[in-house]
Amino acid sequence: MIRSTLTAGVLAGAALFMQPPAGAQIPDAVLAGSAANIEADVRFLGDDLLEGREAGTRGFDLAALYVATQYRLIGLEPAGDDGSYFQSVPLIRGVRDREGARFAITRGDEALEFVFEDEYLPAVNFSTGEESISAPMVFVGQAVAAPHHDHDDFAGVDVAGKIAVVLNSAPASFPDAERAYYAHRIEKWRALEERGAVGMITLGDPEREAKRPWSLDAPNWKRPFMRRLDADGRPADDFPGLRVRVSASVGIAERVFAGSPYTAAEVFAMLEAGELVSFDLAGEATLSTRATLDRLESSNVVARLPGSDPALSQEHIVMTAHLDHVGFGAPVNGDTLYNGVQDNAMGTATMLETARLLADSPESFARSFLFVALTAEEKGLLGAYHYANTPTVPADGIVANVNMDMPVIIGDVTDVIPIGIEHSTLGDVTERAVAQADIVLTPDPAPEEVVFVRSDQYPFVRAGIPAVYLKGGVKLRDGGDGEAIVKAFRAKRYHLPSDDLDQPLYWPAAGRLAYVNYRIGSLIANDPERPQWLPDSFFGQTFGKH
Structure with missing residues (x-):
């Protein structure tokens, strides 16, 4: 079993959530450890040093090296080109x-x-x-x-x-x-x-x-x-x-x-x-x-956690988050650096913590996992399209995509917002995973934003692969108006310099989201059946492999 460098207390807590029942609480030690790990990752990825992580820049390359180093610390196998953690993505600018x-x-x-x-x-x-x-x-x-x-x-x-x-x-x-x-x-x-x-x-x-x-x-x-x-x-x-x-x-x-x-x-x-x-x-x-x-090249950063079943380990669940943001831009209140903390340092850190939880879990997983920190999402989902079309493992062995993008962590919430669960059996998986974390699902409050086609799961969907992603919730325990806070973020911080480390960030909610993604991955990995498109799904009918 692959082990990372989590503390003994966190490992002890991990044993407590092996196959948790519905309504179970996340062990305090696990949640605290995940919150601390995510905060550390976000504080580096969102720092001014990385200059907004625009694809094709030194700042992005530093972020990619950081993610590869974290993969190595976790104990994940390289799954990029030529035995490395990097998959080259050819681009024109x-x-x-x-x-x-x-x-x-x-x-x-x-x-x-x-x-x-x-x-x-x-x-x-x-x-x-x-x-x-x-x-x-x-x-x-x-x-x-x-x-x-x-x-x-x-x-x-x-x-x-x-x-x-x-x-x-x-x-x-x-x-x-x-x-x-x-x-x-x-x-x-x-x-x-x-x-x-x-x-x-x-x-x-x-x-x-x-x-x-x-x-x-x-x-x-x-x-x-x-x-x-x-x-x-x-x-x-x-x-x-x-x-x-x-x-x-x-x-x-x-x-x-x-x-x-x-x-x-x-x-x-x-x-x-x-x-x-x-x-x-x-x-x-x-x-x-x-x-x-x-012309230039950027990189997706790719790692693998092998499964334990001789046959099913050749099948892969792909966990994704885009690593890039938009770099420098027009000044707003004198600030020209667009750090991209929620979008998507937080999503990348959540993916890394999901990888840690899976790697350190006492469970065995029949299927294998891929973790892909994607480039050039902000340029049109380009890294995701490249990986979905030219994966580093056999394409017919990719069974699902779980994406993590701009969760907008606003505070201590009791819910998460699922995107895409109505299209495949991943809906049932997500409901079970959320129940195991003792939180609830809230329908997308802004379906007119059509986010299912605007983030990195969509290239996988177009390749016929069932996909889901979770956004941070809006039901605050203190009774505050979470939807209003999210709307204010989109109006005043999204793709602006104020999406930085000075904004309010509640790390335990990010840890809880990582735990839910860990449970989603666990359930997919050990299900005898691959995720399937539902018969009445438009995307399944349009792109599904028949």
């Missing part, structure tokens, strides 16, 4: 050039020029680096075609050779899973390219602006964009047929829709009512983008 950007609309003798950063920002074309197009515009709602819902935003319009104007998300009337799927940018890009669109303008809306103003993130336009490179060295998921894509503030909507069959106010009213219609827009748009491209 693009840094936008303000001088090469343009967004203009021409209507007869009228020419409207929009303002870079204040009103729009271009994406990077990773295939060519520089593109410029002029074409008619067409509004296509949310760019969703879902025949099984009798919904087609492309009905009655022709997008071939045109620039599509698109709103975010997907119809609110869709079930949460399908709304998440169709809201994903890859599905929109694919649908537009397949229909011959040459450009895309993604326009903000009043609801999104109220939640997260354009002015909060636009000043960070200098941050690099990235794509992973496929086996042939080409940018993956770049959809080069969409030669220029721009995002635009809701503040320009009236000018975009001017002279068209519907005003901006009417379009947003239709959006709220769920009754969007598509139509050609007046005028022609010119979109330009230019970026400096270079």
Whole structure:
């Protein structure tokens, strides 16, 4: 049995929770040890020394070395490339050039020029680096075609050779899973390219602006964009047929829709009512983008805890957390360093503590575990896509993914929030694990955020692998309004310098979350059956291995 350097008291406590019954309390020694370990990890990973851990930087590489060292201390086997803890992830990076950007609309003798950063920002074309197009515009709602819902935003319009104007998300009337799927940018890009669109303008809306103003993130336009490179060295998921894509503030909507069959106010009213219609827009748009491209490598950090069963040990449960954050950015109250403590030093530390609990457990586990600290999540889940598509173990032996991302530990809570449990038998596993920790499950209070497709479990889902992840809870023992605290975090700290070590952090809640993930892993590892997609799961039907 692999052992780490936990204290004798913690090891003694570990013996107390071998196969705990429902309603059992986490032993005090275990919870205290886990809280202390997580605090130590977070205080290093969230320190200014690591400069925000942006993928492709020295700060990220220091964080990766730290995680590999922790794996070694725990006693985990290297499971990366060439007997190391590191899996190389080839990437292409693009840094936008303000001088090469343009967004203009021409209507007869009228020419409207929009303002870079204040009103729009271009994406990077990773295939060519520089593109410029002029074409008619067409509004296509949310760019969703879902025949099984009798919904087609492309009905009655022709997008071939045109620039599509698109709103975010997907119809609110869709079930949460399908709304998440169709809201994903890859599905929109694919649908537009397949229909011959040459450009895309993604326009903000009043609801999104109220939640997260354009002015909060636009000043960070200098941050690099990235794509992973496929086996042939080409940018993956770049959809080069969409030669220029721009995002635009809701503040320009009236000018975009001017002279068209519907005003901006009417379009947003239709959006709220769920009754969007598509139509050609007046005028022609010119979109330009230019970026400096270079190639680089970052690393996923991968370790293995072998199982005990001769056959089932060839199957793996993959525990993941993204290690990267966003690095430096525009100053906020004079601070330019975005430490990423909740996002995702806390998730990485929770994964490391889950590994310690599993490695030091008196239980034997039939299946094996992989622990993967992922790179470039903030650039589009790139490390996760790379691992899910090119794993370091046989792909058909990966049975489940348990992801840990930005749990938002707000205080002493009695619950956790599960994401994705309705899609597979991992739902039953999660319910049993939570009962063994004497806490409860709370449904996602913000399903419209469609987080199931926005974190690192989604590339595994797309590879047909059942997945789940847990967010920190919102039911505070002192009766406080946990949901309001989480909303305040997202408004005032998420992807801002204030997500740092000065914010309130309650380490025992993080320890409890690690324990729940430990129990989830334990139950999967010793179940004679692999986790299965449920028959009515949209993601199982779409991506499951049949």
